[in-house]
Amino acid sequence: MYKCFFCNKELKEENIKKRVRCIYCGSKIVFKGRTSPTKVIAR
Numbered sequence: 001m002y003k004c005f006f007c008n009k010e011l012k013e014e015n016i017k018k019r020v021r022c023i024y025c026g027s028k029i030v031f032k033g034r035t036s037p038t039k040v041i042a043r
């Protein structure tokens, strides 16, 4: 899962397979988002 740097929307890997570009705002800057954030054990 990737995220757009500008609009912060989630981009699927297949969306940026051909061109690294946000399908929402057209930005070319995306970063890899974490699908599974670090878990914190709550007691």
Ligand SMILES: [Zn+2]
Binding pocket: 004, 005, 006, 007, 008, 009, 022, 023, 024, 025, 026, 027
């Ligand atoms: Zn965007």
